[in-house]
Amino acid sequence: MEYRRFGKTNLPISVFSLGTMRGLNDPSSFTAVLEKALQSGINHLETAAAYGKSEEYIGQALKHFNIPRQDFYLTTKFSPTPDPEKIATQLENSLEKLQVDYIDNIALHGINTEEHLRWVTQENSCLRPLQQAQKEGKIGNIGFSTHAPLEVILKTLNTNLFSFVNLHYYYFWQRNDPAVSLAHEKDIGVFIISPTDKGGQLYAPPEKLKQLCTPFSPQWLNYRFLLSDPRVSTLSLGAAFPDELYPALEVGNDLSPLQTEEKAAFNRLEQELETTLGENKCSQCYECLPCPEEINIPEVLRLRNLAVAYDMTGFGQYRYGMFENAGHWFPGRKGNRCTECGECLPRCPENLDIPNLLQDTHQRLNGSPRRRLWEE
Known part of the structure; x- marks a missing residue:
């Protein structure tokens, strides 16, 4: 150690x-x-x-x-x-x-x-x-x-x-x-x-x-x-x-420092993210916030990134289920709260169709509500 x-x-x-x-x-x-x-x-x-x-x-x-x-x-x-x-x-x-x-x-x-x-x-x-x-x-x-x-x-x-x-x-x-x-x-x-x-x-x-x-x-x-x-x-x-x-x-x-083989693995992960998500990849710039419906857009789309690129659907469901259930420990509302007001769209440098991606994420990841392990 x-x-x-x-x-x-x-x-x-x-x-x-x-x-x-x-x-x-x-x-x-x-x-x-x-x-x-x-x-x-x-x-x-x-x-x-x-x-x-x-x-x-x-x-x-x-x-x-x-x-x-x-x-x-x-x-x-x-x-x-x-x-x-x-x-x-x-x-x-x-x-x-x-x-x-x-x-x-x-x-x-x-x-x-x-x-x-x-x-x-x-x-x-x-x-x-x-x-x-x-x-x-x-x-x-x-x-x-x-x-x-x-x-x-x-x-x-x-x-x-x-x-x-x-x-x-x-x-x-x-x-x-x-x-x-x-x-x-x-x-x-x-x-x-x-x-x-x-x-x-x-x-x-x-x-x-x-x-x-x-x-x-x-x-x-x-x-x-x-x-x-x-x-x-x-x-x-x-x-x-x-x-x-x-x-x-x-x-x-x-x-x-990271060794050559470790760097190669990280490069594969990055390449898979780019290839699989294509034009729908959220790069996590956070320019879409604030959302009038208090949706944590970057985090919702990050969970979508992981589910689509790496099949990390179980993790996505685990974290997505905490929205609206964990207070200030995990703030934000779920993607289905989107009213398609369009305020986020001109702020997105990647021109993502954010309302549709939010709905898609909700369909993929919504499950049973989750709470923190220890409530205070």
Whole structure:
């Protein structure tokens, strides 16, 4: 396992971090996962107050192993709020559940809107109790996680209030590349959220995608895309059982630039996208927004791109089903809400027939509504 400096926190953390949003079936299964992760060199555990019994299970497991406190790093997260006292209470609760005297990193969990950002920057900011806790030695560093539009992420980074950021960025979704660059310029640690699941459900890829990525797996290639990038500090790795830590553990010792064969696989993916979609390919410029019906047009069409080009229909249905069901965590309405008003059409540099493509996507991907794993 390789390690990278986590931005201005100066913590040398493993390039894979054990995330705990999913897979917490019971304390014993989590203990087995944690044991394997620690044996493999993972030294960073990431959780949140909202993740069910995650903090409690971590505390029990760490006590069971009796690991010296200096041998691992803990990150937990609290939702932003206009009430600073709520943050102070959550911090005390997390210290108790985790059974530690201090927590290395605290993130405000989901600065997803302009309103959330105001709660951070206002005079009576929800950061105040965390800044006080830093002075008292209860926490080390303050960061934030985000599912926000790029513009909100950039504004939050430019507050210069944070030492690290948890965000989405993958081979199949590179919209946040400017945020990764800005964070790197500001020496803010970059933690990539859910690269295998939100990055394309790459643990269960369709046959066409597997063939295009041969001799590598799609999961392997996405990991290499991220870890070959020196701007990226660490990737989240969630597992319900020890075996699910692979193939990440096999990639975690390779931070080298992309090799010739890996580049060839990425070139095949790009060529297939161009060839299959042709004139209907959305290049994700975001010029079509805003939509008067609040349809997240670029994301809807991205999911169509993936379904048509790579047969990633299952992933598309998974994400499309979250529209109108996940609030600010996944904003936007479904493609069938299009009224064909035509406002987006003159803004599209590729002259896409956006209304028809939205309807086509809805027919392809609409299924059962989806919600986030942990509701807040």
